Amino acid sequence: MSSTSGAPARGGAQKVRTAVELHRLATQFRGEGKLAEALDRANQAVQILEEACGPVHPDVANVVLCRGDVHQDAARYDQAERDYERAVAIMDQVSGFATVDRLRVQSLGRLAGIHRVRGRYEVAERLFERAVEDAERCLGPMDLDLANLLNDLAVLRKSQGRFGEMAPLYLRALAINRKAFGPDDPRLATLYHNLGGLAHARGRFKRGVVFARRAVELRERALGPDHAAVAADQAALAALLDAQKKYDEAEGLYRKALGVFERSLGPDHYEVAVTLNNLAAIAHARGRTGESVALYRRALIIKEQRLGPEHPETAVTLNNLGMSLMVQGDDEEALQVFERALRILDATVGPDHPRAVVCRRNYQRLVRKDETPRT
Incomplete structure (x- = not known):
């Protein structure tokens, strides 16, 4: 962090230098996965800057954004959203030069992202589109912050089921990053990861594996295997292998990823829930229905805690749990689970969303089964 505008209060220059160092440490600790240490340094930096510069200052917004990122990494979404909202509110009150424009764009992007995570897709879309427009106007068509926004907007389109709009966004972001960093930089890993996810969503699993293996290669070279x-890259690769029924390699990758997530992020993190859900799907496919039900239940508890009981991602795990319960013969509970999942999906993403369509098909299949006369 460097001071972005205005001067600190009298005698505050040393305080600002201290805050700069604390912000640097917070960023470093976050990158190392030491979230408690990162949060402590960010809190100290915010307090110092508020005293030295006042509460409505770009430098305060910059560190508040960092603190929001730490909260989001720890799946503390309420706190992250409050920090991102505060950063946007600050930046809406200041103007001046390119550094301020960039921070405003970053603040909008972060706030849009947390709304996407929390299932508020329409709000996220408006914020992303505003951020992209501001970035193109103020920062230019080949700016890296614009590339990040294009990537994040594509992720939102996936959540909305608008797969046809994703590839141009990802490819434009990839072109910007390749020009800035070259073809072998680990910072390209996220885009290869996401291109693999798009291929998975469109049923192009073999092509997706190429992207996913490239993401693992680049990121592991930079960060190490743990x-x-x-x-996360390994789990994405596992999903593509799973889709091709390459269950042995997929399950091994999922279990390896699960161990890393539990150790580094904690046993109740969102990424743990996603991986449990995917392990449950493999157990279901391999006929280990009791195991799949247990894994889905654990994933559901985490998603309800982290995302809320009415989130569309919660509904996805409910649908999956319903399928395993149906195979297990627990039709009454399966019916209740499907009905709850449909209520959530119809209310949040709409009845025509691909996830809602699949869930309704599963529900109707169970209803027809129960209506079949038995001899």
């Missing part, structure tokens, strides 16, 4: 970001 980093949560590498685990």
Whole structure:
């Protein structure tokens, strides 16, 4: 962090230098996965800057953004959202030069991202589109912050089921990053990861594996095998292998990723829930229905705690749990689970969303089964 505008109060220059160092440490600790240490340094930096510069200052917004990122990494979404909202509110009150414009764009992007995570897709869309427009106007068409926004907007389109709009966004972001960093930089890993996810969503699993293996290669080279970001890449690769029924390699990757997530992020983190859900799907496919039900239940508890009981991602795990319960013969509970999942999906993403369509099909299949006369 460097001072972005205005002068600190009299005698505050040393305080600002202290805050700059605390912000640097917070960023470093966050990158190392030491979230408690990162939060402590960010809190100290915010307090110092508020005293030295006042509460409505770009430098305060900059560190508040960092603190929001720490909260989001720890799946403390309420706190992250409050910090991102505060950063946007500050930046809406200041103007001046390119550094301020960039921070405003970053603040909007972070706030949009947390709304996407929390299932508020329409709000996220408006914020992302505003941020992209501001970035193109103020920062230019080849700016890295614009590339980040294009990537994040594509992730939102996936959540909305608008797969046809994703590839141009990802590819434009990839072109910006390749020009800035070259073809072998680990900072390209996220885009290869996401291109693999798009291929998965469109049923192009073999092509997706190429992207996903590239993401693992780049990220592992930079961070080592026990980093949560590498685990996320491995889990994405596992999903593509799972889709091709390559269950042995997929399950091994999921279990490796799960161990890293539990150690580095904690046993109740969102990434743990996602990986449990995917392990449950493999157990279901391999006929281990009791195991799949237990894994889905654990994933559901975490998602309800972290995302809320009415989140569309919660509904996805409910639908999956319903499928395993149906195979297990627990039709009454399966019916209740499907009905709850449909209520959530219809209310949040709409009845025509691909996830809602699949869930309704599963529900109707169970209803027809129960209506079939037995001899």
